Each structure stands twice: as C-alpha cells, then as structure tokens.
Amino acid sequence: MKKAEKIPQRKKINKTPSQLSDGSNGGQIDNVKTQMSKAIIAHQAGRLAEAEAIYNQVLTTNPNHPKALNLLGTIAVATDNIETGIDLISRSIAIDTNDSDAHTNLGCALILLERHNEAIEQFDQALSLNPDSHTTLSNRGICLRHIGQIHDSINCFRRAIMLKPDLAIAHHNLSFALLNNCQEKEGLAEFEWRWQNPMFDFKMRNFSKPMWDGCTNLNDKTLLLWPEQGPGDMIIWASRLKEIISQTKHCVLKIYPKLLPLFERSFPNATFEIDGEVLDVEHKNSNKINFDFHLPMGSLFLHLQPTPTLPIEAYILPDPKRVTFWKERLTELGPGPYIGISWTSGLKTPSRMHNYTLIDDWGPVFQSSAQFINIQFGDYQNDLDQAHKMFGIDIHTFEDLDVFDNLDDFAALTKALDLVISVSTIAAPLAASVGTPTWLISWKHSPWNNLLLSARGPNVTYFERNTNENWSAVFESIAKQLQNTFNLPISSKINGRSNSLSIDEAVKKFSDGRVAEAEEICRSALEINPKNPHALCLLGTIAYSVGQSEEALDLTKKAITLKPDFASAHANLGIILKSNGQVKEALNSIDYALKLNPILTDAINTKGVILETLGDLDEAVICFQECLKLKPDSAEAYNNMGNVHLKRDQLKEAMNNYQKALDINPNYDKAQENMGLVLQKTEDFIEAIQSYVQAISKNPNYFDNHNGLGSLLLDIGELDEAIASFQRAITLAPNHSTAAHNYLFALLYIPGLDNSQLFDEYCRLIHPNSPVQENKSAGIFVDSSSSNVGLGHITPKREKRLRIGYVSSDFHNHPVGNNVLPLITNHDQKAFEVFCYANLQRSDEITKKIKSHSNHWRKINGLSDEQVAQKIKDDKIHILILLGGHFDKNRPNIATHRASPIQVSMHGGTTTALEAMDYWMTDALLHPPDTDPNIAEKFTETLCRLPNFYAYPCPENTPAVSALPADKNDFITFASFNKPCKMNDEVLDLWSQVLLAVPQSHLILKFRNFFASPLIKQKIETRFEINGIDPQRINTLSSADNMHDHLANYHQADIALDTFPFAGATTTFQALWMGVPVISLLGDRFISRAGGVISLQAGLKETIATNKDEFIEKAIVLAGDKTNLRKTRKTLRQKLIDSPLCNGPTYARNAENAFQSMWAAHLKKE
DSSP states (O other): GGGGGGGGGOOOOOOGGGGOOOOOGGGGHHOOOOOOOOHHHHTTTTTHHHHHHHHHHHHHHHHTTTTHHHHHHHHHHHOHHHHHHHHHHHHHHHHHHTTTHHHHHHHHHHHTTTTHHHHHHHHHHHHHHHOOOOHHHHHHHHHHHTTOOOHOOOOOOOOHHHHOOTOHHHHHHHHHHHHTTTTTHHHHHHGGGGGGGGTTSSSOOEEEEEEOSOOSTTTTTTEEEOSOHHHHHHHEEEEEEHHHHHHEEEEEOOOGGGGGGHHHHOTSSSSSEETTTEEOOGTTTSSSOOOOOEEEEGGHHHSOOOOOTOOOOOOOOOOHHHHHHHHHHHHHOOOOOEEEOOOSOOOOOOOTGOOOOOOGTTTTGGGBHHHHHHOOOOOHHHHHHHHHHOOOOBOOOOOOOOOOOOHHHHHHHHHHEEEESSSTTTHHHHHHTOOOOEEEEETTTTTTTTTTHHHHHHTEEEEEEEEOSHHHHHHHHHHHHHHHHHHHBBBHHHHHHOHHHHHHHHHHHHTTOHHHHHHHHHHHHHOOTTHHHHHHHHHHHHHHHOOOOOHHHHHHHHHHHHHHHHHHHHHHHHHHHHTTTHHHHHHHHOOOOHOTTTTTTHHHHHHHHHHHHHHHHHHHHHHHHHHHHTTTTTTTHHHHHHHHHTTTTTTHHHHHHHHHHHOTTTOOOHHHHHHHHHHHOOOTTTHHHHHHHHHHHHOOOHHHHHHHHHHHHHHHTTTHHHHHHHHHHHHOTTTOOOHHHHHHHHHHHHHTTHHHHHHHHHHHHTTTSSOOOOOOOOEEEEEOSSSSSSSSSSOOOOOSSEEEEESSSSOOOSHHHHHHHHHHHTTOOEEEEEEEEOSSSSHHHHHHHHHHTSEEEEEEETTTTHHHHHHHHHHOSSSSEETTSTTTOOOGGGGGGSSSSEEEEESOOOOOTTTTTOEEETTTTSSOSSSSSSSOOOOOEEEEEEEEOOOOOOOSSSSOOOOOHHHHHHOOEEOSSGGGGGGOHHHHHHHHHHHHSSOOOEEEEEEGGGSSSSSHHHHHHHHHHTTTTTTGGGEEEEEOOOOHHHHHGGGSSSEEESSSSSSSSSHHHHHHHOOOOEEOOOOHHHHHHHHHHHHHHHOOOTTSSSSSSHHHHHHHHHTHHHHHHHHHHHHHHHHHHHHGGGHHHHHHHHHHHHHHHHHHHHHHHH
C-alpha cells in the first residue's frame, strides 16, 4: 500500500502559461515566455527530461528566473534529487517570496527528508498567501499525519476536499489518516479514491462487466478478482479470499506468476488466470471464463470488513515437503532459535525510507545467541560484511534460494523459522500468513498497522518508531523481547568486539554523511581508551571536513604518535598539510603512507594532486594511472587526470576523463564543474553554463561551483549575474580568497561605481576584520633620464647590488608578461640581481625569455604564502615586485608576511588594499597629481609615478599596415576587439551614438571566437537594434586566430573604439601597431585611463575624450578627415616604435631609478 504515500502535487502547476511571470526583460521576454510555456506543457504531461532541459535553457539566459528555478526544483524532487530540489526552490523563494506554489513545493520536498517542522512552516507561509489552496492544505495534511497529529491531518484533508470535492489525492490520503485513527469503515471507503489519484501507480482496469458493489448476492455468480500493487499486498488481501470464495458460485483470480504455486495450494476452490490463460484444473479446455462481476483485490477489505470474532489463522500453505527440507537445513547451522531478518527494501525511494533500517541499527538484536537467517533480497553483501565487521556475527544466507522470484520456497523457509523480524517488506506478510511469529519493525503512522496484519496475521507484534526518532529504542526493545521469549544468553562475539570494530561503524556513518553519529562513536571510544589511534584519526578527518584545519592537524598527529605505522593517518596528514599550503611536507607524509601501504589508493591519488600542483604533470599522470589500476572505478582519479590534460590544453582528453568520472559517479559535482571549464575554454558557452548549473544542482553548497559559473558569466558579459554568483560563493566560503578576488575584479567592469565604493569593497573583503586607511601622500615622482646622474640612480654604499624579486603567475604570453618583459630583459645586471618567483600553470616563449634574463628562477607552485615569504627572506630580497594584484593566480598576500623591506604592487590595475604593500607603480597620466581628491582613485599604497608606466616589446612577425579601408569601402569602419565583458550597455549606447553621428559607418566586433556564441552575439546585436542601428552595420567576427591573423583583422578597420570603465590596454597597443587610431574616454581611475594613456604616449592627443559628448565629437572629426586617417595609418607604427612605449632600455632605467629611490628612502628611515 506504500505507493500512495508519495508526496502529492509537488509538481502541480496552478497557473496557466500566460499567467506566469517570465522573470526577464528587454528583447528576451517573448522567447522566455515561449520557452516556459513549452516547459510547463511538457512538465504537466510528465515529460520531465524535456521540461528540465527547457528550464535549464531559460536559466542559461536568466539564472535568477524564479519560476524556472521553482519548477526545475520540483523535477529534481520528483527524480529523487531532493537536496538539489530544495536548493533550487529555496533560490526561487529568495527571489520571489510571494509565490505560494514555491512555498508548497518546498514543504513537499522537506517532508521527504523528514524535516516536518520546516515543511509546516512553508505550508503555513503558502496558506498566508493563498488561504484557499487545496493543494497546500492536502500536503499539509500529509505532513501532520507523518508527525502523528492525526486529527489535525484529517481536518486539513477535509478542508481541502470542501474546496475541491473531486480532489482525489486528498481523499486518498484522508483514507490513511482515518485508518490511523481506527475509523476503518470511512477510511476504506475513502481508499476507493485511489483510482482517481493521478499519482497512484496503478490504473483501474476496464471490463465489460460491472464492479461488485459489496451488496449483490454472489451465490450464483462468478467473481473476477484482479491484482493491484505488489505481491506483498496481494498476500495481505488474500486473508479474505476464503471468505469471498465461499460466497460465490465461482471465483476467478488473476495472479502474478510468482504467487501461483502458493495460491493454488492455499485456495484450491478458486480458478487462477495469468495473462488470459486459464489454469483451473477442472477447466483445462476452456480458453475464457465468463464472469458477472469484477473487483480489485484492494477493495476486498471494504466489503468484507474485519470483525472482532474473526479467527486468526494461517491462510497461506507452503509445500510441507519443502518446510521439512528447510528445517533440516536450519539444524545444520547449529542450535536455534532460527530467526529470519529483513532490514531494508530493494525499492529505496525517499518517500519510503522512513520504513527501513540500516544493518548498523541491529547491534542490540545481534547480542542474542541465535542463528540469524538472511531473508533479504537485493544487493545485500556489503551489509552482511558490515554486520560481521561491526558485530562479529555471520548472518546465514542460502545462496540456492531466490527469495525474490521463488516465493513458494521462500514461504516454506519462513514456515520453518522460529521467528521473522522484518521491516515493511514482503517477508513480514508472508511469514505472518504461514503462521510464523512475526515482529514487524514499522513506522508508527503506517495506516495498515491498525488494520491489516493485526487483523489477518497470527502472532504479529509491532515495534514502532515515531517520525523524527531513530531506531535505537526500537531495537533495544526487540533485544529485550528476544531475551524474554527465547531465554537467550548474550553473544560472546558482541561482548568481545574490539574498539576498531566500533570505529569501522563510525567510518561507515561518516561515509554516509552521518557525521554527528560518527563523532559520537569516536568520542565514546576515546572515553574507554583515550589512546585509540583509529578514533583520533577519524575525529581528525571529521574536523577537516568541517573546515577545522588546526584541530584536524593536531588529532591526526596524535594518532600517528600513538601508532607510527598507521598508513591512513599519514595519508590524512598529507591531505591536511596540502590544504595548508605545506606541499612538500604533504608529499613527504603521502610517501611515508605509501611506504607503509603501497596500494593505499587515496594516498596515491593525493600524491598525484600534489605533484600536479608542483607542476610535475608527468609524474602526476603516473600516480593517477596507478590509482586506476588498483581502483578502476575511482571517479576522483579520472577527474584529476582530466585536470592534468586541462593544464596541458588537451581539452578533448580532459573532457573524456571528466565524462568517465561522471559515468562512475553522476553526482560528482567537481567533475561536472571541470567539464564546464573545458566548455568555457572551447567557447561553447551555452553548454558550459548548463554544466555549471548541473554542478550547482549536484552540490549547491560548494562555493567553487558558484565561483566557476560567475567566471563564465563574467566572460560573456553577464555582469549582474556574475556578481550574484560570486557573492553566493563568498557567502558559502567567506575565508576563501578566490571568489572574493573574482568579485572585486568583476566590479571593475561595472559602470557607475565611484572610487569610494570600489575602495570600500576592496577593503571590506581584503580586510574583513580590520579597517585600513587610504594613503594620501604625494608619492614618488621619477624623472626620465638616459644618463646615470641623479640621487635615485646612486647605488647606496651599504648595498653593492640591489636584489629585485618579481612574483607572478603571468610570466608567459599574457598582458602582464608582455608588459614586464622589457623591464626584466633590460635590467642593469651590474646594479641589480633579478629573482623571479613563478607560480605558473604553463610556460611558453615569453617564459623562456624572462627566465633567461633573470639571475634566479624559483618555482613557488604549491607553496603557501608564508612559505614563499620565507623563501624570499632567505634570498634577502631588497625590493619585492608583486605583479598582477589579486587577479589570476597572483599572490599579493605574500606581502602580509613582510617578505622584503620594500614591497611594490605593479600591473594590478587597482589598489591591493594591503597595508603591507608600500608602493603602487603608475605614472602621472594614469594618476594625475592634480585630481580632485574627492573623486580621485583611492588606495592604501604610496604612488610611485614613472615617466611612463606601460611598456611593450615590439611585436614580431606581424602583418604590414594596410591601406585605409574607407578608401575602398566608401564608408568608415569602426572596430573594437575587446572582451565582451567590457562592452556593457553604456558602452554599446555610446557606440550607437557614434554610428548614428557618422552616417553609413559600420562597426566590427571581435574577441577570439566569442561572437560565435548566440548568447553574446544576440545580446549585443539586440542592444544596437534597440538603439536604432541597422543590424547590417554590425559585423561580428568569430575565429580562433593566431596573433598574426588576429592583427590582420585590423586591415578592415579605420578607427578603433575603446571601452569603459575597463579600458583596453594591450588591445589599444595592438590597434595602434596596425595603424588604427583608438578613441578613448579617460576615466577617473587607473583601469579607466589605460587605453587613453597608451595613445597619449604614442603621441595621439586628438583621440582622447574626457566625456561622452567629446567621444562622439572625436569620432565625427576623425571619420570626416580621411587625409589625416591615411597619414596616421602610415606613420603610427613608427611613432609607436619611437615612443617610450617601445623603449625597453629607457623604461628599465626609469624603473631602476624608482627602485633605488625607494631603497634610499628606506635607508633614511633606519
């Protein structure tokens, strides 16, 4: 009867598609409405996979669409992904708190996890918004019944039925509540509504003859009884077969094949039919038996209700020869009693789990000296092994008995047993029906406890638990009853079990997510033996799992002290040390663990991860391969193998490995997230978003899933959604810097934020617990000089040679790597000793050049900030240059350990907000000294202004500058090859005004292959169209070019347009190199002035605007003077070569002057 216990109407949609809020705006509304309508139609039709796919498409466009989140959550719940469903529906409610349907759906999901009080709160909230919701009332009634508030439950169902009299699902569940309340007659009448309940898994069969009404005399009639639900239910209902057979002239019973031998023997006066074939002995020549009435078996109790005088007797007759056979087999096991046990079901849906137990729960029962017989079907071997490991007991299994299909022999075995102890599976009614004493372990509020077995089965005893209680009291009671019934001694095996067995039990509970129970077992074990290394080690693992790294380290070390050869503890120590950044120490621990146990797969896998972190990818692969040999189903090893391929840019191989990990463990969110990263790198953004969303659905509380989605959304220009994702990641992991840094980086793209807001956010996240002060000093100004004269260039007498350290993750073909190359390659080696501290993920030709011009190259992959700082101190660095700020994999927090006397931020784009950072390298154009302090950029460092900040190596093997395209086209072509995330609506609106102001002009947009994505292309084209720009005037290029071909695209452009507030730096330099002038809008901060400053350094003042009107005017003037454009195009590359931008030696001298001035100032303070 359990089928009707499903939580009803969790997928119910009360609104029509036209009433649904689409949750979007602009040109996407119609499309979203259409998608939602299609999804809802599919959802209501039960095509969940189709509906799910469409909801995910909607969320790709609008990740915060409340209705899509809600309905996607109901699908997750319906497909038993309950935690995911709860997260999705909760997110929907956070966006739209007034959606009563969402509150109801959340309540339904919470019931499945037995979080009933929370569910009631959701139903009450829903009813406050919609008091007449029959759906909410019906589900509230279910929740109340589950917690034993039967009268209130009945009232809820009745109220729902008053509002909607034909609400079958409420009638059906009302029947259960009435049966709980011993109102059997009304309860059974309401049970007939099951056939109208759309969630009932069985359908009413259609016959030409009527259903028996329970009143018509059957003495001269033939009654056809037909089955519904499972074999166990059929056995229960069969308790009334003798009575109904005696009332009919002829009774025909449709039967499941596995029940046929039992029923033929037990009810010889009936005819049995399977799939239309008549199996009655007296009618072998008949092809079909006519009947007068039919009746489903589940309706027998309605018409033949129990009476107090009904005799309780066995009604199923097993084969007596087989009973004798099994009795003989049992005696071979040793002295009895012989007790059959069934602890769970093969059908483990969330709505049924409250009926079942774990083998772990049976410890008190196994203390009795009895022979326990396995009458469990399904995959039970792990449970048998666990029972032996935990309790030292062997549960006997007869391998030659198929308890699932051979019910005839199963019945004979149960008859031979002295007792059956079972949860609500077929074992209980079968044992009761043959007359074997049966102890039923049951949820107290099962509606059938009051009626079925107690009224029909002999010797049935109930051991019940209330909802939200565990099974411990139940099993203590069973154990006591066993002692009293059979006068059994306590098993010596249980008394003698070791502490290690109880810790194994704790390990199992920890693996199952029952962390508190595991911890309790460990602490109990330590009370008995405070020097139990297994308990200490597991407590360390538990502490690590909840982020208590220091406690984990302490506990694990104690375990190792007590048991030096404890391989797993050494492996755990390695994992903890790795997370603390002590990578080399971690590797030593892992190696020692493997010395003790060479086949410890977790240790082998962790070693591979450490080697990957250290950049030793070949050795990492060997580890993962070895792990997979020992454990072919290691999803973690496949995922980590994928990470190595990803670092090598072997994207196809990476994807294959992530897919293998997901094939093994479909809920492995890390592999799903990594798959999203591969798709992001291949610029398949729609699929990438879906992959990240799936990762979040699999583990909504893992910060990196949200962080990864945020990075992707930022890439494609969905700034608001990206920031929301980063904020969610920060909420989940407040102490993890990656999401915070990504959030701060994203803020630089947002127009309208003033400098005070930016500074406050940087300080809040970089220094959450201590305020920092803005630096308002005038800073250092460095004069440009080609001579060796001046205070700054005199090397202080106390130091013959300054040691300069550069720290970066960008020593490769990256804007920072290219910018710093002219400095490092032109250092005066007599006056400066150069150290590079590289946190590289990959290397290339730029890496080789930088490495060849540095005196010392230090790999810092895998080292903690503190360890890197110590290495820098050991190298006695005078001035430390931390490149790249908080972005990418850069490490500015090394400065907080005061790694060197002077610490300088360079190419970070903004303040580091670190008080330990002494200087910020810039120039007077990026940070004009006369800027109004009320609007000027704010920072914690002292500014060091070079004559020019930017420097570039002259590009090699680049295309020649082409003729002016306007001469051929007869119209001006503007272009921007910046990232789409820089092309915010304000930028696109300003560019639209430029296009309107310059008639017939066109605009080319390109960034790698991004514009091949309809997500990006359509969004930008739609904005232009809204602004009145003919789509034919916008040309989006999409190709993954090499540098030569990329620069060749400038042959199509006459004038380039810069972005704001995040201006293009390298992009501007490349346009100028190809003879294309760039119109820039100078902002009020470093990142907003970069493009314009590069043009100014190249001698182009006429392309620099200070406001939007001026930007448009500059575009009109430039576009209207083709003669000037031709001249500029021909001469611009040489101007660039002759400018400070490409004068590496002078740039290096200026930087060295700055370093020496810093050192001189430092010496004065000493």
